[in-house]
Amino acid sequence: MSDYLIFQNNQLIWPVTLIAVLLLAVFIWKEWSSDRKNKIFRSLFAFFAILSLALMALKPVKNISTAAIKAIILTEGYDENHLDSIKNINDAVNIYNYKKGHSIFTKSNKPSSAIILGHGLKSFDFWQLSNIKTEYLGGTEPTGISDLKYEQNSFVDNDILIQGLYYNATEGNKLILEGQGEIAIDSVKLDSGKQSFKLSHRLKTPGKYVLGLLEKDSLDRVISRNPLPINVIATNALNILIVNSFPSFESKYLKNFLISLGHQITVRSQLSKGKYKYEYFNTARRKVPSFNQESLKQYDLLIIDINSFNGLSRNASRSLKSSIQEDGLGLFVQPNDKFYKSFNPMISLKFNSDGRKETELENFSRTFLEKYPYRFSNEFKLEPILASSSGILTAYMRLGNGRIGSTVLQNTYQLILKGNSSIYQHIWANSITSLSKKTVSSTSWDTPG
Template identity: 40%
Template structure:
């Protein structure tokens, strides 16, 4: 079947085809009586080519060819002039565009087949303009300064504020200092000559409220050359109800119960003396002994610590009650380390271990502190989630069991940290375990943001999960913010607002019984290195996802008729001259 898209005058295809066929049949009939058959076949071929050339003159056939589309380069902040000159040299006539945030450039991009982006990239709220386009992000140099930062913006009273990050192109002998709101130094470190340096600072939190500390870089003379605000919130302790079960009193339990009590938790300790006889201790709670592990007795506990021997000796009935409380009530279970924990025949906890032969380890959080451990490590299997790691190996981990969690650790004798004066490390070690495993409270309202350092008059996106059927959200200036409900999750709402004031701002629900959101708006001159690195990373991820290769454009054009005319002229000339010159 003939493709009609191959001809400019495709509507003449059938008339021309019929006329050409009739002409060729007439020519063949005329030449049929030629006595020399070779001459007949040759003349028939010449006539066919000539008639087809005439047909092509009428139909005007088209040809398709692939050409490179027009290219453009979008210049964003931080672009390299060297890269731009290289592009201009390799692609003649390339279109140069200057990027402006929130500017509409869709029409300009429509005229370009391929686009290069130089510099730090475009803002994430402008990504929509580049969807379904061929874009290659060439990037820019990594900025000097803090390029990675990790810390918790909502902390619990009594727990340490921990700041981790990476600094690019730090100067040797410069110091990074964590200061409070009164510019008092709380923690510090000195940089060396490495290009990229990891840093970690911490300080205990002693009051409730909203705070703004600072990360300050000082030179060798002690002069501040860089100040970055560090906003965070401190909330009151969430008192947990914890049960500790031991087959006999141990130093590990002694120090652990004291730490939990100091944190304000309600603690019940049950230590076995002889068969059927127990010793009970109570901290911050009523004196109610726990003799049996029934669902009714366990349902009010948030977390259960149990040593390996007691865990192994649990009756089937007791374990069934514990398992149901974990699954349906969300209680956490931590099995304390001892040799029986690693018995392969014990399948209750669902955790898998393998021998590594290493008796000591340093945790990633505390690289200079050597801890005792059993010569095992967790198997990194599906469903296992980390709490502590050591050089890529899991040493404290847990598995989710429906609403609750079961965890354990191969680290042992952590009380030695207390004896060695490393109280802060001891508390952080157990705090992370308690926070990960304890029963999760059901929140009526939960806020989530992706930008920890929003800017004044820039879009600030947030999500709200709430049990309120039709929530109403108001800004600090008492303006109502329109919400968009998720299509499939009716309790999930999202929106974008443009904060007008620097410093602490709030998003408030009309229903005062639900918690609002506090966020800190920073000045555009702060956290420039961090925001630049994050923008580069977001651009690299976005443009790689939408365009793996450049677009090739196909154009269609008519074949020049001179070629068909010359073929037809030659054919007619030969058929007209031959009988006159070469007659027998």
């Protein structure tokens, strides 16, 4: 179909034409009845001026016909009705049936554009669509498990959360999570249609496991089985110092979580100017040392809020920096609103405003986390710990032998109050392990049997 000119104000063509002709006739009659010179030039000028005014009133546009669809690629799950609708509009369209791992086109019949119907091509076949303009229209909903997410690496005594979506479930069927010896450890009943599901388990021994995700019908017959490899990492007991300018719920729940993992915890919370509260867990009661390099050697990680960090004396700051650089002490800075707008040469973490106060953690979709309206600047030396689709959430930078990290998340303790303990454990277990100067022990494979 060729391109052509149309007018947006098509209904005004005749009135505008009539007025334009009358104006031109009057102008020409007036010019040629006078004794002025350059009558031809002045008449042409009038013609183009009136024509321009007429076109401004009619608003001409160029109608460009869209190129006809050259091909339709049918993949598993395509809708016949959808295909028929496209064929009715495009008579000369070529249809290709896709089989994974097989060539769709030959060199002589490769189209310039194509529509893809169904569930789509496998990622290893995407190369066949190079230099082809494609439009994906989808198809019928798939049947079975989709969007399966879980963390393959976990820690001893942390909940392993398996979640996903199930499409077109048969009512009465159930999903079962199997552990060692094919023993059912968690299950969920399926309703008809589409539904989300969550399964969880806690492993108390380090090692590499293979759990099983099964679907069974109402007669307990196995319909499908999917292996889920899990690497459970042993956590060494760490000696952690927590310093806060005031008691907070965030530090309280973090302290309880670290205690449950068997870490040695010393907490100093400021009650008022010059007055502090000291707490000791899984360790002997002793005076919290001053910030000098020798006394800090006993600790593997320092968790300190930004107010306490900014309140350190110059000598304490130098000692802390030396402990990080030379002894490998880990430092986690608990932020506040002002933290992201300031710059400290020792911390050297940089942030950009993103205006977002909520986010979703990778592998834990549909659970929103509260955050400050900032994100990490993705610099070369920055090493992420936690991320989401919107950017890095928790990260650190190396300083000599140690690491300095922080986060844009806030009020993570609310995850526990809302029943999302596994996500809370995931956030802090990964953060603590990544920053601490101690390393985890090696593990070996264990399989069900």
